[in-house]
Amino acid sequence: MLVVSGRLSSFRLIGDHGDRIEIRSALEQIAPFTWNTIVAAYDGSRAQSGLDLYLNGRPILTQGRNNPNTKLNGGIGVDDPVVLGRSLVDGAIADFRIVDRVVTEAETGLINDPLGHFLLREFEPYRTLATEQDKLNLEAKEIERHAATTPVMQERTDQKPFAHTLYRGAYDQPRERVEAATPSVLPPMAASLPRNRLGLAQWLFSEDQPLTARVAVNRMWQEIFGVGLVRTTEDFGSQGEPPSNPQLLDWLAVDFEQSGWDVKRFYRQLLTSAAYRQMAVTTLRKLAEDPENRLLSRGPRFRMDAEMLRDYVLASSGLLAPQIGGPSVKPYQPDGIWEAVAMLGSNTRFYKQDSGTGLYRRSLYSLWKRAAPPASMEILNAPTRESCTLRRERTDTPLQALVTMNDVQFVEAARTLAGAAIENGLTFAARVAYLSSRILMRPLTVDEQRIERKSYDGFVSYYDAHPDDARKFLDFGERKGDPGLPAAEYAALTMLANQMFNLDEALNQ
Numbered sequence: 001m002l003v004v005s006g007r008l009s010s011f012r013l014i015g016d017h018g019d020r021i022e023i024r025s026a027l028e029q030i031a032p033f034t035w036n037t038i039v040a041a042y043d044g045s046r047a048q049s050g051l052d053l054y055l056n057g058r059p060i061l062t063q064g065r066n067n068p069n070t071k072l073n074g075g076i077g078v079d080d081p082v083v084l085g086r087s088l089v090d091g092a093i094a095d096f097r098i099v100d101r102v103v104t105e106a107e108t109g110l111i112n113d114p115l116g117h118f119l120l121r122e123f124e125p126y127r128t129l130a131t132e133q134d135k136l137n138l139e140a141k142e143i144e145r146h147a148a149t150t151p152v153m154q155e156r157t158d159q160k161p162f163a164h165t166l167y168r169g170a171y172d173q174p175r176e177r178v179e180a181a182t183p184s185v186l187p188p189m190a191a192s193l194p195r196n197r198l199g200l201a202q203w204l205f206s207e208d209q210p211l212t213a214r215v216a217v218n219r220m221w222q223e224i225f226g227v228g229l230v231r232t233t234e235d236f237g238s239q240g241e242p243p244s245n246p247q248l249l250d251w252l253a254v255d256f257e258q259s260g261w262d263v264k265r266f267y268r269q270l271l272t273s274a275a276y277r278q279m280a281v282t283t284l285r286k287l288a289e290d291p292e293n294r295l296l297s298r299g300p301r302f303r304m305d306a307e308m309l310r311d312y313v314l315a316s317s318g319l320l321a322p323q324i325g326g327p328s329v330k331p332y333q334p335d336g337i338w339e340a341v342a343m344l345g346s347n348t349r350f351y352k353q354d355s356g357t358g359l360y361r362r363s364l365y366s367l368w369k370r371a372a373p374p375a376s377m378e379i380l381n382a383p384t385r386e387s388c389t390l391r392r393e394r395t396d397t398p399l400q401a402l403v404t405m406n407d408v409q410f411v412e413a414a415r416t417l418a419g420a421a422i423e424n425g426l427t428f429a430a431r432v433a434y435l436s437s438r439i440l441m442r443p444l445t446v447d448e449q450r451i452e453r454k455s456y457d458g459f460v461s462y463y464d465a466h467p468d469d470a471r472k473f474l475d476f477g478e479r480k481g482d483p484g485l486p487a488a489e490y491a492a493l494t495m496l497a498n499q500m501f502n503l504d505e506a507l508n509q
Contacts, residue, residue, distance in 0.1 A: 011040045011053050015074030021048040023062040030055065035094070039108045043134070045141055046072040054108040101127075102134045161195070186211065205261075211236065213253035217266065218243075219390065221252070224270045226302040227294075234390040244294040276300070303394055304509050306380035307363035310409060313501055314360055316438045317413035318420060319479075321357040328367035329358040332408045332477075333374055341371045355478060359409075376403045404502050412477035414497035419482050421493060428456065431493060439500045452496060459492035 012022035030036055036056055043050040048071075053060040085093050097111070099120060107120065119126045155161065164174030180195040182188065187208040193199035204212045215236060222228035229249045232240035243249045256266050270276055280299040290297040304312065314320035330353050342349035348369050353359075366374060373384045379399050383389035404410050417438060425431040432452050436444045444452065463470040470491040474481030481490055500506060 011051055013042065013051070013072060013076050015072050015076055016078075017074030019073050021046070021051060021072045023048065023051045023053065025053065025060050025062055037108070037111055039103055039111060041103050041108075043102045043138060043141070045138055047141070049141065052105075054105065057105075057108045057111075059105060101131055102137070104130075104133075155196070210253075213257040213261075214249060216261075217252040217256050218249065220263070220266055221270065222391070224267070224276060225296070225300045301508050303380075303396070303507050305392065306377040306382040308509075309380060309404075309507065310363050310376070312506075313410055313413045316501075317417040317497075319360045319413055319416055320362065321360045323357065323361065326365065329361045329365050330354045330367050331359045331361070331374075333376075337372045337375060338369055359478060376407050376409070379403050401502065404507065405498060408477045410501060411473075411494070411498065412479055414501060415474060415476075415481055415490075415494045416479065417497045418490060418493040419485065421497070422485055422490065428453065432456075432496065435493075435497050435500055439497070439506050440503070455499065456492050456496055459495045460488050463488035463491045 010022055010024040012020055014020045039052075039054040041052040041054065051062075053062055084096060085091075103111075103120075110119065160179055162177050162179045164177055167173035167175055182200075182203060187206075187210075189195075189199060189203045190206070193202050203209060215233075218228040218230050218236075219233055222233055229243045229245055229252075230236060230241060231244075234240075252266075255269075256262075259265055275296045276299065278296075278299045280301040282298050286297040289295075293300065303309070311320060330351060332353065333351060335351075338348060338351040363377070366377075368374070368385060370384055370386045373382065378384065379397075380403065381393050381395055383392060417435060421431040421434040424434050429449065432449065433443060436442065463473075467487060470487040473491050473494065474487060481487075481494075
C-alpha cells in the first residue's frame with residue numbers, strides 16, 4: 001500500500017446486530033510516500049483482545065485491545081461485495097490477500113516473500129502445525145479470560161514511604177506527614193535496618209526488644225494455665241492489667257529468648273513444673289487469699305479449647321491419625337452449612353466430607369470456612385477466625401453437652417474405645433478399668449465402680465429389649481461397630497465410655 005499521509009486509524013469488525021469490536025492505532029507510525037505492508041489479524045475469539053495490527057512485520061501500538069470484556073455477539077457474515085480503498089486518499093493498493101487462519105507476528109514479515117507464500121499456501125505440514133497452534137492459542141486466551149487477576153503493588157524507589165495522620169480518622173482531612181518508624185516508648189530501630197516489614201521483623205527479635213518475648217510467653221502461659229500472667233493478653237499497655245507476677249514474667253521471657261525461642265522446650269518446662277502439676281483441690285484459706293487463683297495456690301481447672309477437646313477424645317480412643325503435615329481435611333459436619341452462606345460461584349459452596357483417616361486428623365488440619373465454621377467447634381467457643389482473637393470466651397451451655405454426648409465424632413470415639421475394652425478385658429471390671437485408664441488416666445474408686453455397674457446393667461437391659469436401637473447406635477458414623485461382638489453389651493459399654501468422656505474431669509484440663 002502506498003501511503004501519502006501517516007495515519008492508519010483502526011481495525012474493526014461489525015456484527016449483524018450492530019455491535020462491534022475495534023482497535024485503534026495509538027501513534028502516527030507510517031512514513032508518508034512509502035510502500036507498506038499492513039496486516040490485520042483476527043483469531044476468531046469474538047473478543048476485542050483477538051484483534052491485531054502489523055506494519056511491515058512489526059506490531060502496531062494500539063488502543064482498546066486489552067479490554068477482555070468487549071465481545072462481538074452477532075455474526076460478521078454479509079452479502080455485500082468487498083470494497084477496497086473507499087477512504088483512501090492520495091494512495092494506492094498494490095496487493096490484497098485473505099488468509100484462512102490466524103497470521104502470527106513472525107509470519108507477517110513473510111507476506112511479500114516467496115517463502116511466505118510457499119509456507120502459507122503450499123506446504124501442508126506447516127499449515128497443519130500452524131492450525132494446531134491457532135487452536136492452542138485460542139484455548140490459552142480463553143483460560144486467561146476466566147482467570148482471576150491479582151493486583152501486585154511495588155514500593156516506589158524515588159521516595160520514602162509516608163502517610164498522613166488523619167483528623168479524627170477522616171480520610172479527606174490529612175494532617176502532618178509521617179514516615180515509617182517504631183513507637184518512641186520502645187527501643188529505636190537501628191539505622192542499618194530497612195524501613196519495611198523485613199526491618200520490622202528484625203527489630204521485633206533484636207536483643208534490645210523487651211516486648212516480643214514477654215507477649216509470646218504470656219500467650220503460652222495462658223494456654224496452659226487458662227489466664228495469662230498479664231490477664232489482658234491483647235494489651236500490655238497502660239490500659240491493660242499489670243502482671244500478677246512481674247518477676248516471673250521477666251524471667252520466663254529472658255529464658256525463652258536465650259533458649260533460641262524454643263517453643264517445645266517452653267511448653268515442656270511449664271507442663272513439668274510444680275505449679276502446673278499440683279492438685280486443683282482448694283481450701284478455705286486458699287479461697288480467701290487467692291480467690292481467682294492468680295497466685296497459683298492450686299492447680300488450674302478450666303474446660304479445654306474446642307480443638308484440644310476433639311483431639312483428646314480421638315487420641316484416647318485410638319482414632320487420631322498420627323500423620324503430620326499435608327493438605328487440609330474435611331471431617332464430620334452437619335449438611336448444608338456451607339451452602340447456606342456461599343455465593344453461587346464460590347469454590348467452597350459445597351462441603352464434600354472426607355473419608356478414612358481424613359475424618360480423624362488433628363483439628364489443626366480441618367479446612368475452615370470463616371463464614372461457616374464447623375458447628376461443633378463454634379459451639380465450644382472456637383472463634384470464627386474472621387478477626388484475630390487472643391482470648392477466647394469460655395461458656396458452659398446445654399448445647400455443648402449435646403455435642404459431646406451426641407456428635408458423631410464423639411460417639412464414634414466412644415464406640416471404638418468400647419470395642420478395644422472388650423478385646424482387652426474378659427470381665428466387666430477389667431473393661432471399665434481399661435476405659436478409665438484411657439480417658440481419666442486413673443483407676444475408678446469403689447463407689448465409682450458401683451455407679452458404672454448400675455448404669456451398665458440398665459443399658460444392657462434396654463438394648464437387649466431393643467436390638468434395632470443397639471445396631472443403629474453401633475453403625476452411627478463411617479467406622480461401623482464390630483458385628484462379631486454382642487450388640488447389647490457393645491452398645492452398653494459404648495454408653496459408659498461416652499459418659500466418661502462427658503465427665504468434668506475429662507473435659508477440663
